[in-house]
Amino acid sequence: MRTASSSALTEHLHHLVTEEIRDFLQREGITQTELARRLGISKGRVSKLINAPTDTKLSTIAHLADAMGKEPMLVFVDQRREAYRYPDGGGRVDEPEKSYGDRLRQKVNWADLRDLPVLEQATAMKADIDSRRPFSRNMEEHVLQQTLNIWNYNSNAIEGNTLTYGETLTLLLYGITAKGKPLKDHLDIIGHRDAVNVMLDMVKGERPLRQTDVRQFHQIMLKENYPQRAITPDGWEVYRTIHVGIYKREPNHVRTSTGKMHYFAEPNAVAGLLRDLFDWYEEVEREDTLHPLLRAAILHHEFLAIHPFDDGNGRIGRIVMNFALLRAGYPVAIIPVTNRLMYYRALASADEGDYLTLVEFIGARLLEALDVQLATARGEDIGGSKWDTPDDDPR
Numbered sequence: 001m002r003t004a005s006s007s008a009l010t011e012h013l014h015h016l017v018t019e020e021i022r023d024f025l026q027r028e029g030i031t032q033t034e035l036a037r038r039l040g041i042s043k044g045r046v047s048k049l050i051n052a053p054t055d056t057k058l059s060t061i062a063h064l065a066d067a068m069g070k071e072p073m074l075v076f077v078d079q080r081r082e083a084y085r086y087p088d089g090g091g092r093v094d095e096p097e098k099s100y101g102d103r104l105r106q107k108v109n110w111a112d113l114r115d116l117p118v119l120e121q122a123t124a125m126k127a128d129i130d131s132r133r134p135f136s137r138n139m140e141e142h143v144l145q146q147t148l149n150i151w152n153y154n155s156n157a158i159e160g161n162t163l164t165y166g167e168t169l170t171l172l173l174y175g176i177t178a179k180g181k182p183l184k185d186h187l188d189i190i191g192h193r194d195a196v197n198v199m200l201d202m203v204k205g206e207r208p209l210r211q212t213d214v215r216q217f218h219q220i221m222l223k224e225n226y227p228q229r230a231i232t233p234d235g236w237e238v239y240r241t242i243h244v245g246i247y248k249r250e251p252n253h254v255r256t257s258t259g260k261m262h263y264f265a266e267p268n269a270v271a272g273l274l275r276d277l278f279d280w281y282e283e284v285e286r287e288d289t290l291h292p293l294l295r296a297a298i299l300h301h302e303f304l305a306i307h308p309f310d311d312g313n314g315r316i317g318r319i320v321m322n323f324a325l326l327r328a329g330y331p332v333a334i335i336p337v338t339n340r341l342m343y344y345r346a347l348a349s350a351d352e353g354d355y356l357t358l359v360e361f362i363g364a365r366l367l368e369a370l371d372v373q374l375a376t377a378r379g380e381d382i383g384g385s386k387w388d389t390p391d392d393d394p395r
């Protein structure tokens with residue numbers, strides 16, 4: 001028998017299928033006419049599949065996947081009523097039925113954030129740098145490369161990668177591995193470089209950030225499925241397989257510095273929340289009413305609050321944040337591994353609705369990056385700065 005809840009699930013499945021098709025067409029620049037040709041059906045039927053889907057047959061989905069060169073994947077996860085769980089009996093963190101913009105408007109104290117001096121400082125420094133353009137292309141390239149290497153080292157080190165900065169550089173520049181260090185740590189460095197390169201290409205285009213992009217970053221960064229040790233909330237040690245490019249199937253959580261367990265979004269809420277988040281981001285980017293630092297910091301935190309994957313969320317979250325900064329003409333903000341605890345505390349405050357600490361923290365990192373850009377614009381030697389050679393392993 002069809003119940004109200006199974007009808008809602010059918011609608012949800014339709015939604016997933018149409019979203020996948022739309023993302024595919026947009027990403028590959030393929031028209032509905034071309035897809036119709038590949039499927040051997042009329043354009044009208046394709047349009048109906050996307051815009052007014054009825055109960056799509058499994059064979060139609062298989063046919064579609066084949067025409068897109070994709071493999072469909074269906075997983076059954078536990079049904080939950082709410083997008084978030086509140087084990088400590090706390091109030092609801094979110095109201096999933098409201099739009100992201102509405103929820104953020106309620107959650108964030110925008111007035112306080114807009115007055116933060118760091119926003120004005122960043123705007124002024126960027127204007128100063130832009131007024132000196134064009135500057136030496138070689139120098140700019142050199143600084144960008146250094147920045148990407150230092151970002152790579154720090155972002156991986158935050159997640160426990162054992163390669164030192166020197167070893168990271170040797171691997172990236174000469175392909176030489178570090179003796180006695182895990183293969184996975186090397187692959188993560190290469191994967192980070194590759195995912196960032198894809199992101200840099202996207203920055204140049206006009207296309208908005210979409211779910212397929214973050215899934216692709218994840219796939220490129222982590223390369224292939226692997227087993228990972230995990231501890232369940234009740235303390236059991238388990239091994240689970242991390243699937244690349246696939247959203248989590250089990251809930252995930254983090255223990256904050258106060259010892260409290262913070263739960264991220266439920267698996268079945270991930271796709272909907274991310275779609276809303278990226279729609280919100282597209283709108284604020286287009287309207288340009290929020291300072292780029294604010295939208296990057298909030299995008300970063302909201303992405304992490306969803307924590308869409310079983311692994312790699314931190315690194316992808318920092319790629320997404322820097323996408324937002326680069327897109328607005330700002331440099332990459334690097335969170336040094338030495339600031340890890342401060343960074344985690346700022347994220348935990350944002351979980352409670354206080355974004356001030358996080359925006360100031362990321363803002364300070366952005367000012368550091370702007371300082372380096374300004375020095376480059378002035379043709380100064382950046383040797384000796386931490387953008388040149390950081391301590392080999394400050395951890």
Ligand SMILES: Nc1ncnc2c1ncn2[C@@H]1O[C@H](COP(=O)(O)OP(=O)(O)OP(=O)(O)O)[C@@H](O)[C@H]1O
Pocket residue numbers: 158159252254256262304305309310311312313314315316317344347348351
């Ligand atoms: N309180 C918090 N709220 C939101 N995000 C947080 C919080 N504390 C840490 N994080 C983010 O989660 C990331 C680590 O998450 P986790 O331990 O689940 O690792 P992961 O998802 O495996 O990702 P990666 O291995 O790249 O992070 C941190 O790098 C940070 O960005």
